[in-house]
Amino acid sequence: MTVPVHLKQLRRKFGSTVALDGLDLDIAAGEMVALLGPSGCGKTTALRIVAGFETADGGELLMGGEDVTSVPANRRDIGMVFQSYSLFPNMTAAENIAYGLRVRGRGAAIRKERAGELLELVGLPGREGHYPHQLSGGQQQRVALARALAIRPRVLLLDEPLSALDAKVRLSLREEIRRIQLDLGITTVFVTHDQEEALSMADRVAVMKDGRLEQCAAPGELYDRPATPFVAEFVGTMNRLPGTVRDGGVVELFGRRLPIHGERPAVGAEVDVLLRPEGLAVGAADDGAGTPATVRVATFLGPTTRLHLTTDSGAECKADLPSWEATALAPGARCTITPHENPVLVAERAGAPSLKV
CATH class of the missing domain: 2.40.50.140 (Nucleic acid-binding proteins)
Structure with missing residues (x-):
């Protein structure tokens, strides 16, 4: 079941550094939103708060209308894909994908069936017995994506998932991620430094600056009708x-x-x-x-x-x-x-x- 996500006046400080300064952002059920901005703008902090890896100093986080601000990460039904793949080297592709199901006590037959379904979905049929070192970087990231989806999460989070890949693989995989997201209709939030990636994949792009939201709009509107000079100069050439x-x-x-x-x-x-x-x-x-x-x-x-x-x-x-x-x-x-x-x-x-x- 996919759900909307609402970030309401989220605040987070690290010592004297303000990472989030009252961030407001509404994400519709089934929507893909990219968080885009310069280093230090707060986009990764916002993603980690949604994941439950960081605790907000103030504000609320709602998923499906439920306040999950204080809910632990393992109870949020979140799937997350990291930049560095983070696969278990001693597990096969199928075992990596099924890991979350194993933790939840699902039987071997269910785990095997689900892993097979997801290997097909991410374009890796027949690779269930391969270990991470036997897979390319793009294939490893596909396995990481399948692992995040295995538990049927309510929300999918992507933390710069393509930045470690070469340009050709990055282009191919971003198209695959978008196809899978549309097929599943899953609410997705991803962080990226790549403007082309954000504009080509997301339903809307949220441009951040100094812990605040400058503008959140469809890619065409963001490019053609930027709301502020910062957005105008940050997105594209000006x-x-x-x-x-x-x-x-x-x-x-x-x-x-x-x-x-x-x-x-x-x-x-x-x-x-x-x-x-x-x-x-x-x-x-x-x-x-x-x-x-x-x-x-x-x-x-x-x-x-x-x-x-x-x-x-x-x-x-x-x-x-x-x-x-x-x-x-x-x-x-x-x-x-x-x-x-x-x-x-x-x-x-x-x-x-x-x-x-």
Whole structure:
């Protein structure tokens, strides 16, 4: 049975360090939510509190409407997958998977049947007799996932489960984890430092900063309509370009007036405009319609090419173009840039124009 999970005003301190500062987060039954943020933001602490490995200093944790804040970890019906696999080296794959059932006193026949079902589910049929050292890293993590699911947990927790794997295996396994999660409909919370992983797997992504929730939204909304400048710059690549706030809730950038999304500073304020690389159009040097600029670097990314540009006034920015359009824009080429007329976030001017890499 899958259940919703509610984190209500969770607080946790380690000495003078505040790990969680009143964290509120509602996770629907069957939903997969990723906790994303910089090191020290509190995401792992939050996951460990849900698991029962850490005790909150304040607030409540509800599962299925039941307050489990003080319930021991072994009574929460939680399945957890760690970064380091944590398989028992002296047990076969089937024995590792069935370990939780054995602890719960299930019979040998039930354990064997359940292990076989889960080996099929995670794509490892016929590996029941293999020991961890006979399995690749990706296969070991599949066994760890099967072990977490063996007890039919109400909630599945994933603590950076793919970070120790190489890129190709990581991509394959994250697709498998998502498929399994959808097939089972199990409420899942996972911690990751990988933005692509979070955006590609989760129903919603919760971006954290300093122990608080900055925004929790579907991946598309998080990317296209970030709620705060921190989220805008943390998720994906973002230009910071100098602009001026004008009447009518707009900001002037490169001669264009763009509607402001979110908080609007006073008219006349000098601000930084936050703009994605795909939010800039690049034209020919003689089109007379945009701001003159020079290509400094062109980085081929497959279907797109990222241009690193400097305007004649010294502002630096990045623009993404289809690679076939960028073939004539080698380093040193002259061009013009024009922002698309979409709503933008603005932030307090941070001195000289800067760019998040």
